[in-house]
Amino acid sequence: MGSESIETIPCLDFSIYDSRFDQGSEEWKNMSKKVREACENYGCFILMYDKNNFPCENMLMGMKDLFDLPEEIKRKHKSDVPFSSYNGGDSPTIPLCQTFGIHDAPIQDNSLAFTNLMWPQGNPTFCETLKAMNTKMVELHSLILKMILDGYGLPKQYNSTIEELKYHSSFRFMKYKVPEINKDCEIALVPHTDKNTLTILCQNEVQGLEILTKANKWIQLDIPQGGFIVIVGDALKAWSNGRLHAPTHRVTMCGDKERYSFGLFTIPKEKVKIEVPHELVDDKMHPLRYRSFKYGDYLDYFVSTLKENALEAFIGV
Numbered sequence: 284m285g286s287e288s289i290e291t292i293p294c295l296d297f298s299i300y301d302s303r304f305d306q307g308s309e310e311w312k313n314m315s316k317k318v319r320e321a322c323e324n325y326g327c328f329i330l331m332y333d334k335n336n337f338p339c340e341n342m343l344m345g346m347k348d349l350f351d352l353p354e355e356i357k358r359k360h361k362s363d364v365p366f367s368s369y370n371g372g373d374s375p376t377i378p379l380c381q382t383f384g385i386h387d388a389p390i391q392d393n394s395l396a397f398t399n400l401m402w403p404q405g406n407p408t409f410c411e412t413l414k415a416m417n418t419k420m421v422e423l424h425s426l427i428l429k430m431i432l433d434g435y436g437l438p439k440q441y442n443s444t445i446e447e448l449k450y451h452s453s454f455r456f457m458k459y460k461v462p463e464i465n466k467d468c469e470i471a472l473v474p475h476t477d478k479n480t481l482t483i484l485c486q487n488e489v490q491g492l493e494i495l496t497k498a499n500k501w502i503q504l505d506i507p508q509g510g511f512i513v514i515v516g517d518a519l520k521a522w523s524n525g526r527l528h529a530p531t532h533r534v535t536m537c538g539d540k541e542r543y544s545f546g547l548f549t550i551p552k553e554k555v556k557i558e559v560p561h562e563l564v565d566d567k568m569h570p571l572r573y574r575s576f577k578y579g580d581y582l583d584y585f586v587s588t589l590k591e592n593a594l595e596a597f598i599g600v
Contacts (some may be wrong), residue, residue, distance in 0.1 A: 286452055292494065292504065293321040294329040297426075304427070318427060319434025319527075326495055326515040326530035330483075332423070334509040337483050342416045345409040350381060350458045351550050352401060352552045363385060365586055367453060370390040372460060379471035379536055384548075385413075390432070420483050420547040427481060429511060431527070437562055445547075448494045451550040459534060459542035471542075471577065472534035477516035477586055479550045482520075486544035495531040503535075517594045518551050518578060524559040525572040551581030574598045 295317055295362070305311060321328035338341060350357075359370040359382055367384030371378070385397050398410040432441055452557040462469040471491065486492070486506060493503045505514055518527040552559065558575035576598045 290562055291324045292328055292502065293317065294331060294507075294510070295321065296331045297423075298331060299561070306433070310431075312433065314493055315430040315433040317428040322404060322431065322515050322527045324528070325494065325496065326528035327532075328511050328513055328518075329504070329506055330423075330427075331507065331509070332511065335421050337485075337509075338416055339411045339509060341408075342485070342545055343487050343543055345412055346456050346458070346545060349383070349401060349456060350411070350543075356401060357383075360397065363517050363561065364453065364527045365582065366455075377464065377472055379460045379469060380534070381458045381460070385454045385589040386451055389459075415455070416545075416546065417452065420454075421452055421549075423511075424481055424483060424547060424549050427483075429524075433521075435523075435526075435563065437560060440572040441560060451552060453548040453550055455546050455548060457544045457546070459536050459544075461487075461539055461541055462536050468537040469533045470533060474531050475531040475591075476529045476531055476594075477548065478513055478518070478582060479516040480518045481516060481549045482514040482546055482548050484546035485510075489538070489540050489542035491534045491536055491542050492544075493533050495533075497528065501533075516548075517581075518557060521573045521576070521581075521594060521598060522559060523559050524563045526563060526569065551578035553577070553582070569589075571600050574600060 295314065297314075299310070318328070325367075354371060357369050358371065362368045362384060364384065364386045366382075367386055370380070370382045372378055372381040374380075383397075384568065385393060387393050394410050394414045398406050400414070402409070411420050429442070448591045457472075458472045474495065484492070488508060490505060492506065492512065493501045495501055504512060514528045514532065515527045517529050520527050534542070555578050556575055557578055559571060560574060563569060573594070580591070583598055590596055
């Protein structure tokens with residue numbers, strides 16, 4: 284299957300940041316520039332943070348218990364939100380991948396309702412870990428968006444505009460099964476771009492996430508323990524006039540260990556209008572690439588067509 288490993292994506296250390304960090308400092312400006320450049324050149328970057336701030340290990344342990352539940356229990360989780368219902372790995376296109384999605388998990392009632400559905404007797408440890416992990420990742424997402432704004436030197440008026448792009452969140456659990464025949468790697472999640480704003484993922488020690496570079500080469504990412512991978516989605520690519528790259532990515536499975544990952548997928552409100560800031564348009568280097576659109580219309584278009592180039596086909600100039 285042959286993924287390339289000539290290039291490596293940036294790894295940015297966010298562990299120096301806390302609530303006292305000055306957004307006007309030189310350190311902030313330097314990191315904002317690195318975030319913007321990584322999102323432009325690769326559409327993603329590895330992010331290291333103080334692991335004591337995130338209950339990642341507890342979440343991964345809770346995930347194993349979740350996926351070990353009887354199939355009839357797991358199938359009780361159904362949602363009208365696309366890609367949120369339980370998927371048991373019976374899809375012919377993703378036979379090795381099982382997933383759950385929880386809409387707006389930071390809301391206590393949503394975390395509690397999901398937990399009680401899976402464990403009618405209750406599981407307060409899982410519920411609190413889920414809520415804490417999601418809340419922390421939403422805060423991290425907001426920090427990254429602010430850095431992107433500052434990286435482009437955009438006026439403060441865009442803070443509220445770009446914040447709207449993360450109004451909903453989907454917290455997803457993913458388990459990738461071991462291929463029945465382990466001699467060769469198998470695609471566990473087909474190549475795709477994310478349709479949302481930003482994705483932030485954490486995983487166990489089993490690698491497998493691959494990114495297609497702008498040079499059309501696959502890179503298998505080596506994500507350190509306790510690290511996150513941040514991926515630009517179609518909505519943010521459109522908002523930035525294509526300056527930010529939404530990378531095609533996939534998951535391949537090799538070996539004899541199961542892969543667990545969880546992630547925050549931030550999703551614009553259906554009725555929010557996504558429009559390129561005029562500061563990101565110029566006739567010479569960056570002519571307008573995308574028309575303004577309502578996010579819900581774009582998502583409906585993609586779900587109905589499943590086109591790989593849905594963004595260009597739907598709103599490309």
